[in-house]
Every structure is written in structure tokens, then in C-alpha cells.
Amino acid sequence: MTLQTIADLTGVSVSTVSRVLNKVDNAASPETAHRIEAAAERLGYVPNAQAAALRTGASKVVGLIVADIANPFFATIATTLEQSLLERGYGLLVANTGNNTDLERRYVTTMAQNRVETLVVAPTSNDPRHLDEARRLGIRILLIDSRVDGVEVDCVLVDDETSIRKAVDHLTSLGHRQIGYISGHQRILSDLDRLRGYTRGLAAAGIEGDSELVIRSDFTELGGFRAAARLMALAEPPTAIVASNNFMATGVLRYARANGICIPEALSLVSFDDLDWYDLVTPRITALTQPIEAIGKLVSDLVSNTDDTAPGVPYVLPTSLTLRDSTAPPRHPTSSDKEA
């Protein structure tokens, strides 16, 4: 089932068939064009994309590497991207790293082997090497969720530091002074930016940072659960916790539930990154909401526009603090922290 088959059947040459099927202008006389199309249709001819890719140098495939496609944040981007890709006849190759840098490297290789035209990646570290290697092959890289030092490509981000700042400001203005913070593995710039937002937020409120209140976790629900456990076991446990992603915040919620800790009475909670069901639980969870549709749209547009002029621009989008019910003033306003 190749062009040759059709050519033989219609008594023309492969080139003519190719031109007709590719809708080249004046590819053939109306009659022959018709004959060819009819034959292709009847035989159920499906062009071989690999062969075309080899010939043209355009694979018509885009790659997407994220931590976890099950995270609604990434799933939305994937879906949006893929829809816009379909219109152009592109395929989407996806890979989950689970925040594993080694896996990321291997997947970048797979993507490179498949000669994806553009590779959208949510990096798991600040290491530029494997990305640079892919770029050297002519693969266009598009970063999401975090920048990578030294990789000068377009990237779509949110203002991580400012976002967390908003959360911390909110808590301090509520009267909290013992604020716990759960970060991911701080290999990633965005996670460090978020952490900086926390530190500066405390400083702005005249609160001295306490390293015990900052837990380095791993972006997973279980990690959040454990971090909450460590935090609440402290001599002076926090009256509020900020988690640097949704899964870890969920872990905190689960820990609170399991241990009879009332939110927000005994513990306030803010999540970076919202979740659909955060307004269905009791209490509804306050979260930093990312403009996820806008991000998906932007990514799609950037992927479609092969406008390789600019040297790489960071698109920084704002988040909004969606106030719900998981934050409240601390039980013992500001001074009597010692009694814990």
C-alpha cells in the first residue's frame, strides 16, 4: 500500500500520485487527479509519515515531557496543545518523568531520536546539558513551569516568587508568625523562586526565618503528608502551612484529617496550584490559581509559530490567590506561641 500501488493501478507515475495526494496546484489534469483520489480512497491508502518525514525533514510530531500527566495542570496543557496540533496534522509524543532527572534525560533522547520538531518540557532540574544536546539537533525547546539556567529558549511560567509572596502576605496579615513551608526538590528554579517568595514574605512581615519550618519534600502527596507530620511534631509547630504544589497540599490535608487537626482553626493551609475539587472539600482549600487555560493557549501558540527569530523569551503569567476557607487567624493571635 504505497504510492507505487496507486500509480500502478491508475497507470501514472508515483510523482503524479504524490503531487495529487498532496494537493499541489496543477498536479495533474482533473480527470487523472480524480482517478488517483478515487483509487487512494478505495484502497484505503494511508501515507507513511516516517518516509515523508525522512524526505522532508519535518516529522510533524511534537514532544511533551512533564512530571506527571495525571496532574490536571499538565493534563490541561497536554489536551490544549494536542487539539491545536490535530488541526495541523501533528502528533504528540508524551512522557512522564515523575520528577526524575534521569528519566527526563532518557526521554529527551527518545524524543530526539524521533526528531520531534518542538519539545515542550517541564524541567526537573537546572541542568541544561541534555536540552542543549537536543537543540543542537535542530529541535526547538519550549520550557514550561520553570526556567533552566543557560537555556535561552521561550518559556512559559508563572510568577512563582510573587505568588508565594501573596500567600505568605495573606497569612501574616491574618496574624500568623509560625508559617511552615513545604518545597519540592529544590533542583528546579521555579521551586527555588517559590521558596524565595516565602523567605521574603516572612522578612517583609518582620518575622525571623526558622529553618525547621522549611521542609524539602518531593512534590508528591505522600511527601506532603510526611512533611506535615514533621512540621506538626515540632516543639513549636506552625499555625499555617504553605505547600509549593497541589499534591503536597493534598498530603497536608490528608495528614490533618488523619490526626484530627482542624483546618483552619488549628492550622491554615495554602496550596500553590489549584485543583478542581478544592472547593468541594470541607474546608474549601485556599490556593494559588494558575491561569491554566491561558498557559495552554500560549504554549499551543508558541509551538505553532515556528517563528525562530527571537532568542528566547520568558512569558511570565500572573497567578491569583483564590481565597477559600482553609485559612484563618491563628488560634493564639501573635504572642502565645510558646504554649505549644
Place this chain on the structure above:
Amino acid sequence: MTLQTIADLTGVSVSTVSRVLNKVDNAASPETAHRIEAAAERLGYVPNAQAAALRTGASKVVGLIVADIANPFFATIATTLEQSLLERGYGLLVANTGNNTDLERRYVTTMAQNRVETLVVAPTSNDPRHLDEARRLGIRILLIDSRVDGVEVDCVLVDDETSIRKAVDHLTSLGHRQIGYISGHQRILSDLDRLRGYTRGLAAAGIEGDSELVIRSDFTELGGFRAAARLMALAEPPTAIVASNNFMATGVLRYARANGICIPEALSLVSFDDLDWYDLVTPRITALTQPIEAIGKLVSDLVSNTDDTAPGVPYVLPTSLTLRDSTAPPRHPTSSDKEA
């Protein structure tokens, strides 16, 4: 950056380079092999998968077509599959149909053009044509979530009818007699099987079916919301609702919240397909839990085993009814339905 480049650089032929890099036995003398490998490493050579695919006829890519990759059910399958694929150096091409049959057709075509070796698809209809077309190209089809009439391939399913039966039996044994049912678009066999489970469940309890209590919806949260609205607006509204998927059940929950309907006091709810957070809301939602890890594992294994001997086997896995708090006896046990 091709085999030729390396060949030139090391002063051997492309064939030798190819053999060495493919780790063919006795490909070359130890020294030359070493030279070649070193050169490849130094140049950052990445093989062109398209070219290899064209030559060998094996694309090393698997396709996955599902309704919505954001659905944890599908996301888990995707993740599991992809991990097992990575080990074999395969890529995963994904597509979301949003339950749109037309999109499904187009995506099957895209997958076919890319000559995926295996195509895993959660069908959106009972139409076998596009699938047969792909099979004719030598693409192996693997069905998940639902069978398709006339497509005799391996498929991984759960026992839909029995599952819903369990839910309905549970409700009738609680004393419910007005049980609403929200189905998806009944184009899909699995959805029809579930509906049959409902019908037979009622019959087994000696309850006469009421067509008004069955709403044909669309598998979305909004659809579930609207279906709940229609159901509760009935002259004799149901005292319990069974939704044939998780999103629609969530829609029902949302409707109940928005309208002050207490679950389970005023309305019992059971969802087909569980969700991580169903045990975090109040009330915790009773659901039919699919053996999702087992399904993912099975799919991965089937995809890996290119054992094309059997003519196509349905693997039917059992679900379990996870009893939580969203079901309770109806307020007015069995008789006083009329007062609504």
C-alpha cells in the same frame, strides 16, 4: 550528523558504524568498535528513528487514544504503559477524543500515518470501521474500557454490568426504590452494559423501571450536573442516583451542594469509577473502584507481548464497591414517595 559523518571521521564504512552502534555481534574489531563508539559519543550522535523505522518497518511507537487524559483512570494507564515502553525504547503517541467519535476517527488516521505498532484505544462508539482500517495496515489494536462489536482483538475491561448491579443492589437493599441513573452517550458498549446492570438490578428487586429516571448524558461533570437537575425536578425525584462515570458523579455532587440537597440524607450517590479525593469530601463518596493498577499492568504486558497468536481475548476484571458515606436508607423508607 548521520552514520556517514561518523564513518568519515573514523575512516570506516557506514555499514560498520551501523553494526557497531546496533551492537551486532562481531560487528568489528574491538579497536574499531571503540573508535566508532567514541566518535559517536563525542559528536553527540542521535540515530534517526524515522529512517530506521522506514527501513525496518518497526516504528517503535505505540499509540494511545482515550477520552480524556486528565481522567485519572486514563492517566494511570498512560503512565504505566509509558514506563514499560521506555525500557524498550518505545515512544507513546497520545490523543484525547473528548468522547467525540469524529475526533477518534481522525486520531486513528494520525496514528496510522505514524505507523504505530500497537494502538490502544478506549472507543467512543461501537463503530468498527476506522479500527478495521488501521488493522488492515498491520497495526495491532488493543481495546480498553469497552468492546466494539465485530472487532476481534484483545481488550481489557471491567465487568460493567455486574458492577452497576452491585451498586443498585446495595441501594435497593438500603430500601431505595426511586433510583436515578445517569448514563453517558450510549454509543459505547460498556455504557450500555452498565445501563443493563441498572435495569436488571431494579428488576431483581421487583422495581418497575421508570424511563424518566434514566438520563442519557455525556460523561462530563457539567452533564452530570444537568442530569441531576433534571432528575431532582421530577414529580417523584429519586432518593438515590447512580452515575456511570466519575465526572458525572462529581457533577451530581456539585448540584447537590449548590442546591442544599443533603447527601446521603436526602439523596444517595454512587459513582462508577473512583477518584482519589472521593474520601476527602464530606460525605465521602461511595464508588465502584476499578483495579486500575492491574489494568495498567495488563495493558502494558499485552502491548509488550507481540504474541499475535490468539484471535483476540477479552480480559474482564472485577471492580469492587467501595462503601463510604454517600449512601444511606431513603428518608421515607419505601412507601411515602408520593409526598414529593
Place this chain on the structure above:
DNA sequence: TTGTATGCGTTATCAC
């Protein structure tokens, strides 16, 4: 309007 020829990067078969 149509056909011929060439090459994309690989792999595989055969010689040497």
C-alpha cells in the same frame, strides 16, 4: 500535464 531521477538515514544482504 506528466515522468525520471535523486536522496533523505538506515539496515541488511551479500561479497571480499
Place this chain on the structure above:
DNA sequence: GTGATAACGCATACAA
């Protein structure tokens, strides 16, 4: 042990 050589299916520059 190594190297020509052909072929995979397609697109295109060029010739007719």
C-alpha cells in the same frame, strides 16, 4: 572483519 550496494516510501527539482 569490513565494505559496496540496494531498498524502505516519499517529495521534489528538473526534464520532456
